[in-house]
Amino acid sequence: MQASLRNAQGRFIEGRAQALAGVDFENLRDAAAEIRDRVLRNLDLYLEHFERTATNAGAQVHWAETSSDVNRIVLDIARRHGVRRVIKSKSMVSEECALNDALEAAGIAVVETDLGEYILQLAHEPPSHIVAPVVHKSKDEISDLFARIHRTPRKTAIPELCREAREIMRPHFVSADMGISGANFLIAETGSTLIVTNEGNGRLTTTLPRIHVAISGIEKVVATLEDAATLVRLLPRSATGQSITNYVTINTGVRRDGELDGPEHFHIILVDAGRAKLLGSELQSMLRCIRCGACMNHCPVYQNVGGHAYGWVYPGPMGSVLTPAFVGLENAGDLPNASTFCGECAVVCPVKIPLPDLMRKLREQQVERGLRAKRERVALKMWLALAQRPRLYALTTALAARMLSRLAGKKMLLHWLPFASGWTKGRDMPAPAGRTFRELYREKTRKGVKSDVRD
Amino acid sequence: MRVGLLVTCLVDLFRPSIGFSALALLERTGAEVFIPSRQTCCGQPAYNSGDRRTARELALKTLNEFEHFDYVVIPSGSCAGMVSRHYPELFNDDSDTQHRIAALGARTFELTDFLSNVLPVTIPQVGRQGRLTYHDSCAGLRELGVKQQPRSLLANANIELIEMAGAEVCCGFGGTFSVKFGDIATRMADNKCEQITATGANCVALGDLGCMLHIEGRLRRRGDITTQVLHIAEVLTGSRRASAGSDASDKTPARRYICFFAPRLAGAAQSWNLSRYTSKPGPARNCGTAACKRHYATPRDVL
Numbered sequence: 001m002q003a004s005l006r007n008a009q010g011r012f013i014e015g016r017a018q019a020l021a022g023v024d025f026e027n028l029r030d031a032a033a034e035i036r037d038r039v040l041r042n043l044d045l046y047l048e049h050f051e052r053t054a055t056n057a058g059a060q061v062h063w064a065e066t067s068s069d070v071n072r073i074v075l076d077i078a079r080r081h082g083v084r085r086v087i088k089s090k091s092m093v094s095e096e097c098a099l100n101d102a103l104e105a106a107g108i109a110v111v112e113t114d115l116g117e118y119i120l121q122l123a124h125e126p127p128s129h130i131v132a133p134v135v136h137k138s139k140d141e142i143s144d145l146f147a148r149i150h151r152t153p154r155k156t157a158i159p160e161l162c163r164e165a166r167e168i169m170r171p172h173f174v175s176a177d178m179g180i181s182g183a184n185f186l187i188a189e190t191g192s193t194l195i196v197t198n199e200g201n202g203r204l205t206t207t208l209p210r211i212h213v214a215i216s217g218i219e220k221v222v223a224t225l226e227d228a229a230t231l232v233r234l235l236p237r238s239a240t241g242q243s244i245t246n247y248v249t250i251n252t253g254v255r256r257d258g259e260l261d262g263p264e265h266f267h268i269i270l271v272d273a274g275r276a277k278l279l280g281s282e283l284q285s286m287l288r289c290i291r292c293g294a295c296m297n298h299c300p301v302y303q304n305v306g307g308h309a310y311g312w313v314y315p316g317p318m319g320s321v322l323t324p325a326f327v328g329l330e331n332a333g334d335l336p337n338a339s340t341f342c343g344e345c346a347v348v349c350p351v352k353i354p355l356p357d358l359m360r361k362l363r364e365q366q367v368e369r370g371l372r373a374k375r376e377r378v379a380l381k382m383w384l385a386l387a388q389r390p391r392l393y394a395l396t397t398a399l400a401a402r403m404l405s406r407l408a409g410k411k412m413l414l415h416w417l418p419f420a421s422g423w424t425k426g427r428d429m430p431a432p433a434g435r436t437f438r439e440l441y442r443e444k445t446r447k448g449v450k451s452d453v454r455d
Numbered sequence: 456m457r458v459g460l461l462v463t464c465l466v467d468l469f470r471p472s473i474g475f476s477a478l479a480l481l482e483r484t485g486a487e488v489f490i491p492s493r494q495t496c497c498g499q500p501a502y503n504s505g506d507r508r509t510a511r512e513l514a515l516k517t518l519n520e521f522e523h524f525d526y527v528v529i530p531s532g533s534c535a536g537m538v539s540r541h542y543p544e545l546f547n548d549d550s551d552t553q554h555r556i557a558a559l560g561a562r563t564f565e566l567t568d569f570l571s572n573v574l575p576v577t578i579p580q581v582g583r584q585g586r587l588t589y590h591d592s593c594a595g596l597r598e599l600g601v602k603q604q605p606r607s608l609l610a611n612a613n614i615e616l617i618e619m620a621g622a623e624v625c626c627g628f629g630g631t632f633s634v635k636f637g638d639i640a641t642r643m644a645d646n647k648c649e650q651i652t653a654t655g656a657n658c659v660a661l662g663d664l665g666c667m668l669h670i671e672g673r674l675r676r677r678g679d680i681t682t683q684v685l686h687i688a689e690v691l692t693g694s695r696r697a698s699a700g701s702d703a704s705d706k707t708p709a710r711r712y713i714c715f716f717a718p719r720l721a722g723a724a725q726s727w728n729l730s731r732y733t734s735k736p737g738p739a740r741n742c743g744t745a746a747c748k749r750h751y752a753t754p755r756d757v758l
Contacts, residue, residue: 340629
């Protein structure tokens with residue numbers, strides 16, 4: 001897994017760097033952050049505006065407060081139209097709702113048409129990355145999987161594997177009653193949904209079946225097409241290092257008289273599921289997120305553990321903020337602490353989300369709500385008590401320096417430390433030199449090496 | 456010109472030589488250097504652990520000790536970042552203190568930044584044998600823009616630098632992260648160690664003691680007892696300290712027993728403790744039930 005990740009991340013990082021070399025990234029991301037902030041400041045107004053324009057264009061807008069509401073609405077639509085077969089293009093919101101399971105439980109066949117998501121559907125695995133969902137799998141694993149499930153001779157070349165998937169998928173595109181997509185942006189000006197894809201499956205999913213259902217978080221709305229265009233300049237560049245994706249699909253309303261394609265029914269489901277409560281909170285800037293995945297591509301922790309370790313739909317630094325925000329801090333394990341605060345995520349974020357600061361806010365909430373381990377709380381309290389009493393502090397550190405130095409011996413290495421086995425399991429601890437700086441300095445100044453000491 | 460040197464708690468406890476090197480370098484600038492003796496810790500561990508109140512109290516303590524200097528210099532990017540970038544945010548509700556502390560922050564510099572941009576200094580040619588590579592510590596690099604400063608000082612001292620691949624990638628220290636998520640931190644340190652080794656350098660220099668302890672700790676555990684891990688101030692002053700781990704045959708019997716039993720006892724205690732939590736199988740993934748969400752939103756497996 002780590003080899004696959006390293007390989008893919010290397011390409012993502014290099015690709016992004018090259019793609020951004022030609023644009024004024026800092027100014028562009030200032031503009032992008034402002035575009036997102038402007039909407040978030042008056043989200044209710046923009047959403048109502050979007051509902052009006054979308055309805056005028058012939059779409060039907062639904063509001064889902066929770067993820068189970070999404071499933072209920074989709075199943076309602078499916079039942080009303082007698083839907084038996086569903087195709088899906090990539091949607092992370094539908095992962096939040098476990099929509100596929102709900103559809104299957106209702107006896108509706110569902111096929112993921114994004115190649116990565118399709119592979120994961122065959123393997124019964126959740127995505128490990130929001131842009132490249134199958135990044136944790138090697139080509140060999142996919143070859144084995146296809147041969148086993150498709151019952152075809154094992155293929156090894158990537159184009160052959162793609163062709164095989166395409167051949168299997170084509171009939172599904174043609175026969176599906178309903179296409180489900182996400183939305184990268186909702187455009188209030190025109191009532192449109194916008195998606196960026198590379199495989200063309202998104203365009204087929206949204207135009208071939210007679211019913212199109214687009215599922216989107218409420219925060220995805222932008223004011224105008226022009227704003228969306230600005231964000232689209234940043235999204236593929238930040239995500240995959242492309243200046244633009246192969247397909248940028250804007251869906252507005254249903255098929256009109258005289259048009260040859262497009263769905264007869266277009267439903268847009270606007271999902272809250274924890275988003276609205278971030279408005280006005282100290283985590284509001286997280287709602288700017290345009291789901292490019294740059295933060296995880298550049299995260300050294302993500303690179304070493306992979307997306308599944310983050311336990312829920314969203315991995316990486318953005319997941320460490322979104323998961324506690326959406327499922328509750330008490331249910332999110334220690335995600336806010338799963339970061340070294342190296343800060344690279346904030347440096348690369350195209351909408352300037354201060355991810356380490358947000359994780360720190362969550363850590364503060366953990367402390368306020370008593371969610372931190374008792375041992376840690378006691379240790380911190382003791383540290384504060386010491387650090388505020390310089391004399392006691394000097395004495396304690398002097399003792400500690402001596403003890404640790406003795407324990408380490410001439411090798412000056414500690415192989416084991418009390419209360420820090422998490423460290424010494426994988427690393428030695430270079431030992432203190434035996435005397436603290438404070439002691440040595442006082443000695444030197446007393447001897448008159450330097451006489452101008454003062455507090 | 457009065458300069459206050461904030462030695463930092465880790466330097467005080469672990470590597471006093473860094474403090475003396477920093478002092479020597481600062482004195483070369485011609486400034487009067489003061490080391491307030493009541494200084495302890497800047498409060499960053501508390502701040503990054505979410506304990507705002509503690510962080511505030513320590514910030515006030517630092518403010519009182521260092522406010523009257525023209526400049527404050529810190530031989531650590533993360534502590535300097537704490538003072539100059541994060542202290543003001545702690546006093547959002549107290550504009551007077553915020554004003555004072557922001558003014559302190561504006562006069563606070565990381566050591567190499569100060570020696571390059573505020574009071575430039577010529578570094579004596581200390582000369583060193585072997586090849587040297589440099590690790591960019593995260594906070595200094597990304598919060599304070601410390602990148603060229605140490606390099607130009609090294610060039611100034613005529614010390615050749617071999618850049619490693621991924622010099623800007625985090626070594627995995629991250630304060631409490633290195634203990635809480637020890638396995639992940641170790642893997643991150645491994646990546647760093649491999650890059651260091653690949654340069655063929657016999658010394659890695661850096662500007663933050665946390666990363667230093669982490670990288671050196673992992674190098675030694677991997678069996679590399681020769682690569683030196685030095686603070687940039689130590690390199691620039693040519694101070695040498697005995698390389699940790701260089702002498703392997705010094706264990707007294709008592710120490711040998713402690714070194715043998717302590718980790719095993721601790722390991723046994725821990726596995727006994729944890730086995731109660733780890734052996735429970737969870738519900739099928741993403742089945743959508745509340746139990747499933749709880750289980751998978753609590754990532755016991757790795758994180």
